[in-house]
Amino acid sequence: MILSGRGVTAVLGPTNTGKTHYAIERMLSHGSGIIGLPLRLLAREVYGRVVERVGAAQVALVTGEEKIAPPGARFSVCTVEAMPRETRASFVAIDEVQLAGDLERGHIFTDRLLHLRGRDETLLLGSGTMKPILQQLLPGITVVERPRLSQLFYAGQKKITRLPERTAIVAFSADEVYAIAELIRRQRGGAAVVLGALSPRTRNAQVALYQEGEVEYLVATDAIGMGLNLDVDHVAFAQDRKFDGYQFRNLNPGELGQIAGRAGRHLKDGTFGVTGRVDPLDDELVERLESHEFEPVKVLQWRTAAFDFASIDALRGSLDAAPRVAGLTRALPAVDQQALEHLAKYPEIKDLATTPARVERLWEVCALPDYRRIAPAQHADLVASLFSDLVRYGTVDENFMAEQVRRADHTDGEIDTLSARIAQIRTWTYVSNRPGWLADPTHWQEKTREIEDRLSDALHERLTKRFVDRRTSVLMKRLRENAMLEAEISVNGDVFVEGHHTGQLAGFRFTPLAGIEGSDAKAVQAATQKALALEFEARAARLHACGNSDLAIGSDGVVRWLGDPVAKLAAGDHVLHPRVILLADEQLTGIARDHVAARVERFVNHHISTVLKPLDDLSRAEDLQGLAKGLAFQLVENLGVLFRREVSDDVKSLDQDARASIRRYGVRFGAYHIFMPALLKPSPAELITLLWVLQNDGMDKPGYGDLIPVLAAGRTSVVTDPGFDRTFYKLAGFRFLGKRAVRIDILERLADLIRPLLQWKPGSASRPEGAYDGRRFTTTTAMLSILGATPDDMEEILKGLGYRADSVPADEAKAFLAGQDANAAPTMGEDAGSAVPQVESEAPGVEATPEGAEAGDVSVEAPAEVVVEDAEANEPKNVLLWRPGGRNESQQNARQKGGRPASEERRDGRRPGTSTEGKNRGNGAKRGDRQERGDRKDRPQRGERDGTPQAARFEAKPPRKEKPVDPDSPFAKLAALKEQMKK
Structure with missing residues (x-):
């Protein structure tokens, strides 16, 4: 039965005409009222505004997934689907009534605007395109047309990266939305994301990012066209085709106008245009969008409200009923009707739905929304399971529900994973809010709400992390305000501008972080360099006054101050005197640079003379004479190691006094080498090999830098690498012997x-x-x-x-x-x-x-x-x-x-x-006498030089006079030991 329009007022007009605000004011002027809104998100926003006016105790919120119903609440804010079929409230308002023409949800809006009335006042809010059809269906209706408060202008086509700030970019697929948001993040600091698939809590958090100015761009689907109050200056269409649930099609002018109308708020004008791969709009369409002139809605989607619950087949037949009034058309099967069609084929469902009450319960369960967007057959299976529990046990099996809820209760994963879990938990949130479906509905309402909130927060965090560069966005915001940027440097060398990390200072070198480009980068760089100039002078003063314990030379030849590189060593005029090259930016200049260079050079010289003190002492020895002094010179030039065969003549010519004098400097005459044992310790060995590598440009060859600490680690032998110079092993204190080198x-x-x-x-x-x-x-x-x-x-x-x-x-x-x-x-x-x-x-x-x-x-x-x-x-x-x-x-x-x-x-x-x-x-010979024993007849006599390699050559010398044995000589102990054995 179609009601008349008496007592009904239609407030029609384009976006930004204040229709919703007017409805709230009218409702609060009555003793009680109900307002229906198209989105749960918008319902939440209006609920908050009403609560601010009259208090939470006076306002109820009723949606498919949420119910806040204080006892004695006078006002109710609902989604249109959650509005009651009948009410005794004084005031009723239905927003966005043009959705009555929507193929998917239109029949619900049609039913409410035709049948739901307030005792004293009823308002229908929507687009001006609804005027003819409302006047046709509701004779006597009062139509009030409200003009737009600001103007809307077409701005043409622009690249995404050139779009102005405070722009909403519209696309119609999640992949496209994410791709655009990623591009905006790289180029402009970040973007908020609004999708219809997001939970209301997540969408609110994303909108808050945009509204509070943390980001200047919003990438969204047509969800922003449904009454969301956003401070948008420009709307750019990145796509002009969408999937409406049945097919891909171009947006009609009315839909384009609804979305474009989000630009401009109150008295501030707005602009719209296209971007990406969308062709520029033709002149006729632009004119219609700017003047808000669209084709009127000619038919509304309709489905009967007179359901026949005698049987499943009777219910199906009633749903097929056609409208009897012009201007209405039978709606395509919605999700609930599709589920019923599938369940009608299940024998077990037919066996259970044997009474009108059970058929009605079946239809109630079929109304479960398909938040997961799965196949109709899968959704029907879930409906069948719930219906079976309700009929057999009176309530849904809580063990089954607990398992489903548990699966969704995980906040790990990426955006798509979290979105799927939110869709799943919303299903159970809806179940928990159905009257009579659960034994303990309060528990499950709290449980599912808690999980959905937690998942929503996690999803918001993932979206923000992926699509928002907070550092860049905040800096750009400060730049827009023409404010001086404040920079600071932490004790760890982290450089911050306006509290956001812009780079790392190590020693006297600054490494900026990527992310800020263009003119904005210059301002950030200027603030950073200003802070660095002061820090460089302070660091130079601290380095100049620091102790040697704060400085160190690594195996890579880099000089570090408190762990940070400040210089590197390079080949010099002598192996023991390498050059020092500062590792510093150009900002380190003048006296500060000279102080740093002088301090590092002083440390390097001190370090070499300290670690290689035995070698330094030997080079300065003044008590050595003759052959001993020459042998000492050769040891210093060869950095403390000589092969004995190379200086055998010199060694044989040394008398005991000369040997004793050179031993006092830590020199040992070994069987194979003349060497200084003190230089074989890890620290001297590492330094000696490093100095040799630097002098021979070994740092440019791979491997030397890694091998130095290995050889200096105190190991007795190592596997050799033929690619390394044998001198390198010798200076490290090792003898190269085929496949192994031995200390x-x-x-x-x-x-x-x-x-x-x-x-x-x-x-x-x-x-x-x-x-x-x-x-x-x-x-x-x-x-x-x-x-x-x-x-x-x-x-x-x-x-x-x-x-x-x-x-x-x-x-x-x-x-x-x-x-x-x-x-x-x-x-x-x-x-x-x-x-x-x-x-x-x-x-x-x-x-x-x-x-x-x-x-x-x-x-x-x-x-x-x-x-x-x-x-x-x-x-x-x-x-x-x-x-x-x-x-x-x-x-x-x-x-x-x-x-x-x-x-x-x-x-x-x-x-x-x-x-x-x-x-x-x-x-051998005793106590230094080098006299051969046991000569062979076939051995070539001394002095014969026939070029034949000799097995061994013992150089005989006449016995020398007995001299006092050097107490430092190892033969003194050997002689004492032999005397003791004789006794």
């Missing part, structure tokens, strides 16, 4: 272990572990332990030191050792054979280097080359017997011809394979 002092300890093995005489009372026949030895666990090496590594190390390996079958070696032990006095040592390491084959020969000698005064020169005898291929369980030296030319030729040199034949008939050279080399 120099460890090699000297190895020489101390090998020496007694070569000095041992067969048949003596005690055979040391590893000794074989006094001329050869096997590797021992002690050797492997100090080197941190494997047996294979040990083989290469010994070859690198100039030792030669003989391969002897293990059984023969064990038998030989057993015979030696049987001839000797009984000992407590373990079985000699068990200590002999075993390998399968020998490797080819390697270049010889100086070999063992007593650490102190015994000088033994290594041959220039060692040729290693080939072992039989794949010979199992052979023992490697190591001996010093190599072969002369006749021995090598004989070996190449497959024979054995006569010099290798053993008088006692035992297996050949070694020579007496090792014995002679191992015996």
